[in-house]
Amino acid sequence: MELKINSYAFGERPQAVLPVPEFLQAIGEEGARKLVSKHYDLLVQSDIKHLFPTDPEELEHAKLRSSDFVIQICGGPQHFNQNRGRPMLSNRHQPFAITPEGRITWLECYRQAILELDIADELIISFWNYVNVFSNWMVNTPSKQTGFVTGFQLPKR
Numbered sequence: 001m002e003l004k005i006n007s008y009a010f011g012e013r014p015q016a017v018l019p020v021p022e023f024l025q026a027i028g029e030e031g032a033r034k035l036v037s038k039h040y041d042l043l044v045q046s047d048i049k050h051l052f053p054t055d056p057e058e059l060e061h062a063k064l065r066s067s068d069f070v071i072q073i074c075g076g077p078q079h080f081n082q083n084r085g086r087p088m089l090s091n092r093h094q095p096f097a098i099t100p101e102g103r104i105t106w107l108e109c110y111r112q113a114i115l116e117l118d119i120a121d122e123l124i125i126s127f128w129n130y131v132n133v134f135s136n137w138m139v140n141t142p143s144k145q146t147g148f149v150t151g152f153q154l155p156k157r
Helices: 021-043 056-073 079-084 100-114 121-138
Strands: none
Touching (some): 021 056, 021 100, 021 121, 100 121
């Protein structure tokens, strides 16, 4: 299975297609929370760890908020909206300098966590396609080198 990182121009907001509900049905809410937790555990070891809480309690709260969002976008209960209001994630992330290179690191960590799931490839691809596009919406600081979001081919699974 090939999970490619798409390239976009800085500021581009391509249409994101929500993951199929079968993704959440396959992993369940607990599985979604474990996926997000694994993703964050990888992020806090990455070159963008400065964007994430260092306090363990704050990190757990961030994992909870993010997993609430994942559950919601995958067709589950509206936990995020009930606890935080409408997502408006671009605004919520504005205080942080998120570069195209940071987006790639974020996606690489998600790729690693996603590929540990033991579910059908088409379900993984559905979730990947969403985060791949959605992640570009969070980029708010252009690349120092080009002003464009960079992308490259990831190794096959």
